[in-house]
Amino acid sequence: MLRSVHLKNFVGYIDYQVMDFSNDGPFILIGENGSGKSSVLEGIRRCLKLELSTSISSVSDSEKISFFICNIKTDSSRSNDVVLGIVSNPLNSKRNQDGQDEMQNRSGAADINSERDSSGNKSTTKNTIEEYYKFAISNQDKILIDLITLRKSGDETDLEVSASYMLTNENSPITIDKCIETFSNVNDNGKGMEDCIKSILVNLDKASNTSPDKLKEILRTMTEQFVFTFPSRSMAPYQWSESKRHTIEHRNENYEEAVNRCEIINFYYNHLEKFDKGKEKTYFSQVTQGEDDNFEQMVTGESRPKRGRFALIKTPEGILGAKEFSILISSKQYKTLLLEEPERGMHPQFVERMVQIMKKENNNTLVILTTHQKGIITPWTILGTFIFRRSEEGNRIISGKSVLDEEEVVSMKDIRLFTSQHISDIFFARKVLFYEGDSEELFLGELKSQIVNGECLITSRVFTGDASDKLKNSLLEYTFIKMNGEGQSVFYHKVCDKLKLNHLFLLDRDNSNPEEKNDDYHFHWKDGDIESMVLNMCRNNAKLTSDLLKENVISFSSKNNTYQIKSKSKKGKLFLDERINYINIKQSVKLLLDHCEAEDDLAAFIKRLMQ
Template identity: 25%
Template sequence: MLRSMMFKNVVHYNEHQSVEFSDGFNLIIGRNGSGKSVIFELIRRCMSTRISSTIPSTCGNEKDPAFAICRFTNLERSPCELLSGIFMALEGEKKYFVKFIIYKYSDRLLGCADKYDCISTGGKIKSIGALMASRENVPITDVDALKNYIENGTIPKNIDTFVREIISSFPKSEFDLLSSGEPQSACQLVLYELENFFVATFPMRSIGPSQWTESERVRANWREANEKEVNARAEIIRDLYFPEEGKESTENKRRIDKKLFQDTLDKLTYPNHFEVGGTAHTITINGISLLRAPEGIVEAIQFALIFACNDFKTICLEEPDRGMHPEMVERLRELIFRSEGKAFILISHNISFVSRWTIPKTHVCVSEKVDATPNHKVVSCSNLSYISQRSVKLLTDTDDLKKVLFARRILCVEGKADKIVIEGIFSYLVQHIDDENLRRELNLDPMDIQNISSHQLIELGSCSYEEQIRSCCEDFNVSCRFLLDLDAYVVITKDEKKKATSIAIQGFKIRQKGRFDKFKTLDSFISDPEGLDVLIRLKEIDQTFFWKGGRIEELIVKSLDASEFSAIFTEARYIKHPLSEVEFVSKNAKNELQEFILRGDNNSLLFKTLVMKDEIKRFVEFMKRN
């Protein structure tokens, strides 16, 4: 089965990447456009005799070879350990594409390879041509590095030298030309055996045609055609559940353990029970036509069939959870996690696949820009430092915190009221993005508003995970900001013996911390230019913002004038205007204000009023900065 892969210089992966896979569960996640599907495509190209006509795009220097190498062990064939890979290289001005196999034979390393011409259009290489030449029984010279990688998975110290020596083992000039009537090459024969143990699913596997209310296909006279198309596209079910009917030839027929299939399906769909019936051309589920079956149930059936096929040892599943409810996704995760003898590699955006148990087997695709050019990389959680791994595991305990693994920008807030107010302000800005007066007042352009509102909000609640979140965001290249209450850093301490108070600054790892020791009261700290204002500037460097008034509730009440207050809080019993410090700290007043925000009776008016207040302007300016 597939144990590891390395690749470089393909589709925005400019630097060398290495990924290790294990038995059972392996998860690839990341935001859209971060290169997840590229990994699947490279695996498929390394494992299949079927060559794609499209050529993988390269990045960086065109003269640097683009390559992908997959390492396999415990194969049910001889040799049982081998490397399968592809590379594109230049010879003069001509680029060529090669698929190769390297394997251990006795104490020697041998290889075989196939060369394909690259077809150019308008001076640019557009596609891969037909198989033109091959080589077999090629002696490989760099024995030690290759043996260590094949046998132990040890990554060579110098990857570029390692790959160039592989490429030099298959020079273009020494390939033997194939005649049109010649049988399959040695490389194809090995790949043909290899792909018998491999299967991958793609998003296009959906069996139902997409429809909308304007479509002709929703009319009754299209029903028969829709039924026929659905059954024609249900290849996984047809070929695995009805192998005798599914394919005209007997070639590559797969056999499944139907008891294991039904048991797996029952575990996924409990307490419901579903059975596949009909024929290969009129498939039914519990007697209902496939066209009317829920998508999540169809996905569960397809997974259970692949799971129950003993031939497949390396299984790549892209978005296998489509249409499944969260409970079913968690069952799917546990089935894969406990499986043995197979390597499952999943691509998903579903946070239900992420837990503290699956994190060590999770690989996060990260997208960044270097000199305005996209550059992807893969961050394997098992390769993180011990402290970083602990941080990631802590975040997986809360669904909201898992967003860090998928987001581009996040803003962490302390409580639910904070989250509602900030979401409301962001929403108001987006709704009034064309309001030139508003943009002028806040010094924003439309792009600023889009960037600000694109932050995903994470509610920390009672969790004080600031340092852990910062660590994870740094590892996964996520822009991270915090909106915290003032008391997260400023604490009033009392000395009962001396009958005195003082200001203590906590959670603050800056040398200037001692400069705040002179303040004895909160009022003096806030009013003195060397107090709160200095702390604010220092923390904004650290991408942290807090309200000068202390908490969001204080900001709201103290920012409103009497008429605004009465218009918004029409039924207030405990909140009064103006609000004294003593009144505000009363439990009744605070709870009532939070209740107003959570209930949302006048939130639209509240957000419209707040957005023009000085503290909100300061917050917007903070969010605007890169």
């Protein structure tokens, strides 16, 4: 099973990153598109694959070493641990055709442009040589290293294993046991690994030559224990009503295509000996709650399924996904499953049952998955979650355990509260606005909708021109989250700080605490709360007051000769009176935005959202 991944200067990751899979799974990779989730899965695949890649993964800094390392545990004995890795070394140089030394550029590549065409002129064809090392450490007795050279000339690509080395305890500058210990250390800051890699590479002249088949033998053994799934990105995700392929004359063609695309299901029925058929049947039924399993008839055509020969064409994507998952998790061979968005098309209850099965099978099969579905983040999976964040300083991977369980100060009660009421949305957010109560929730949701959709006048009166566009874009980036009480703000601030997440707390002002001030992370209503903000806007605006009276939002108290928030309770809360409906709320927020002036507290709050 995969136990840890270590990478540095790999694709968009400038700094050292580590992913620890030694605890109970499943392990969940979340983050916005382009944050590097697929890059990590591709790095794992490249470490394992037997075939030579026709490209080299890009690096962030061509002047520094780049590495991606996988630590694999094959059994309970540490002596059988296997370390696999790929390394690009900027210190390598190539000689061009003029005999001049050239330092390799990005990913260890050297540009060679000295070729001439038949007329003796310099060719415009760009030739490149790229190199990387692929290595395996196994059985604590040897390090096997292949130097892979990739040459490109125009559209032509030629690649080969140009050298194969073997280091042992006799000719290695560092003991094999020490290498495995270093590459398995999830608490390393990356320096120990980099030093170990450099020590190995600079001493390759002391290594003995060997056959590339030795490294392939290890990779073949490891590859058999891993399986990857990924969406068919080359195919359009949707069909449409204008397609001519919906006609009856295309049914046979569509059926054959559907069968061919069900490769996992076809493989299962052709290799039943590799799977636990009883377990597969049980798990498919558990996920789908009794869905008819006619897949064998549908893909083999040996007998007619209940819904007809063409039933496979009409099978929902979620049912197909459930079948493929139940097949893979019941394999006798695969010990690590790496699944990209396995929940695509599934009902939320399907997903919940699928995760339960992953946890049940944790001792037999490690599951690592990517997802964009918030429902997978639960109190029982959040500590196994990795949050991928993208920034100009480089992508980062942050473990849920480091965010919530550092120094073991967070209880399961805190974690359950964190994942309830959509608080776990924070892991998917780019910016977060935290607020306290139901009044704020009703107000803020309508405010965002009206400003973004241009349904109010504030963007033509107070925030105009570029400020209007900036405000709309900023609101679209915000995720609004209701807190479980103001007392939780310290905890949520720590979480956001660890995630390097832009966040703001909208809070009532405690008038008994003169030290309470607005800062980079807190905005307090100047006059106490959101209700006071509304009443203050009415104080010098007769038209706004009259209109809000009509919407049942405020009322006049003859006893106090003042206007107040309409409510049957002593402490009136905005919009919570049972006589106020959605139309009243929508129109009232529009009125407040239309009448807002630059000096109003509402304008000050909106300005903060733009920062």
